[in-house]
Amino acid sequence: MHARPPQIVALGGGGFSMEREGSLLDDFVLSLTGCARPRVCFLPTASGDADHYVVRFYRRFSPGCDASHVSLFRRDQGVGGVEEDVAAHLLGQDLIYVGGGNVVSMLGAWQAHGLDEVLRKAWRKGVVLCGPSAGSLCWFEEALSAFHGAPRGVRGLGLLPYSNCVHYDAEPGRRAEYARFVGDGMVGGFAAEDGVALHFTRRRLVGIVSSRRGARAYHVRATADGVAETPLPARYLGEEDGSVDAREDAAPARASTPRRRRRRAAALPLAV
C-alpha cells in the first residue's frame, strides 16, 4: 500500500458508465493511486447492483487493474462479488469507485451494512474514493438530489464539509435549485457539469479536470446579497494538454477526436 493522503474525486457525471470514451477521467483517477496495477473495487449500490453496470466496470478496469466489486444485494446467493470480510477488502484497495444511481437508497443500504464507517476509514487510510453522480454526492456534508421529483437536500457522509450538485449543465433548473437551497441555508459548495471532476486532497479542492473541452465547475456560496456563483475552469485532460500523464496504457483513449467527445451511452439510470 502506498502512503497517500485522503483523496476524493467527485465526478459531475462521466467516467466509464456515461462516456463511451470515458477513459480520461477514469485514467486520471487511476493515476492518483500511484500504482502500476491498482486494486480497484466497485460499489454499484446506488443502481441496486445492476448487473449490466457491474459488467461494464469489469470491461473497463479488468485489463489494467485488480478489479473487484461488492454487492449488497446478492450476498445470500453467493454472487456478491467479494465473499470474505467486506470491510477488510475495502480497506485494502487503492481505489474505491462508487457507481451512480439513487443516493438516498445507497446511503440507506450502506448504513445498514456499516459501509459508511468503513468508507470513512478507507478515506483516512489513503484509499482514493471516487464516483459520478450519486458516487459524488455521497462524500459531501450536504447534496442536492434531484433523482425523484422535486430536488431535495440530502445529508451525505460528510467527509467534505461542503455541498455538492452534479449534472449542473444537463438538467434545466438544476442551477436555480442549487442556488435556492444554498440561499436557504444549505452549506456552500461545488457544482460540476458532466465530464468534470473535482479533486480533493483531505478537505481541500486541489484541482478540477475535465474530459470535455470548456466544461466547468462552480463554487456556489451564500453572501450578504444573496448567492454567488463563481465559475471554476477545468483542465482538459485530452490531447491538447500534454501535461497530464494519466497512465502509459491510456494513450489510445487520449487520442480523442471532436467527433467522439460528446458521445455518451444513455443506458444507465445515472441521475441523482
Add this chain to the structure above:
Amino acid sequence: MSERRAVPLDERVILAMGGGGFTMEPSNPLLDDFVLGLSDADAPRILFLPTASGDQTAQITAFQARFGDRLCQPEYLSLFRLRDLRRPLAELVLEQDIVYVGGGSMRNLLAIWRAHELDEALVRAWERGVVLVGLSAGAMCWFAAGVTRSSGPPEPIEGLALLPGSLTVHADGEPERLPVWLTGVRAGELPGGWALDDGVGLLFRGRALERAVSSRPGAGAQRVDAIAGELVRKRIEPELLGDRPAAALGAIDDSIAELRRVRRIQRGIGGRESGIGRP
C-alpha cells in the same frame, strides 16, 4: 383518489408467504390469484415493490408476466429508478388496493424504505385497509423479527412489527435458515412464531392468523414457541389452493375471471398517469 380513512383492526390484511408467487412459481398462479381475491375491488390496483432485490429487472418482468393480463391495475415502484416519478411515494402507496413486496435482502429492504420514509407510508397504508402481501424478505418484514441472509450466513433481524412474533421462510428450500431461527427462539432472542415452506401463505386479519393456504401439495408450516426453554412445535396444515372450487377460497372462479377479462377489454383498462413503471 380520495383520502382513505383508517379501518378497524380486523379489516387490516397481510398475506405472508414463505416463498412462491410469480417470482418463484412462474407456472403456478395459485397464490397470486389468491392475492388478487383479497381485495374487494373488481380490478385491484396492485403495486409491486422490488426493493429487496435492488429492483432487479427479472422480478419486474415476472410481475408483468403474471399480472399484466389479469384483471387488475399493476404498477411497480423502483426506489433505484425514481427519475420519472413526480409524486410523493406515500401518496402512491395509499391509493393502492394491494402492495406486493418481493424477496431479496431484508436488511437492505428496511434500510432503503427508511431512507425514503416508505416504511411509515406502508404502516399508514395497512391502517387504511391496503392489503399488504409479500414473500421471503417481503413477508418477514411485517413481523417483529425474521431471519435474514442479507450478509451471507443467516442471522436474526428486526422487522416492522405490524404482526407479533417472528417468521422464517423457505423452511424446506433453504434448510440452513431454520436452525438459526429455532436456536434464536429457544434462547429467547427471537419471539415465537412461524416457519413457512415455499408455497405457503399465512393470512392475517389484524394481528391474528386467520388461514394458511398453499400452492403446492405437501408444503406446510409450523408454529414454534419456547416454553420454559423448550421448543414446542405445532404443525399447521395449509389449505391447498385450486383443488376445490376456487371461489370458496377467495380466488377467482373461471367463469367470473372470463367475464372480468371481457369487461376489462371493453373498458380498455390501462394507463393511469402516475409516471412510474407499468406493465
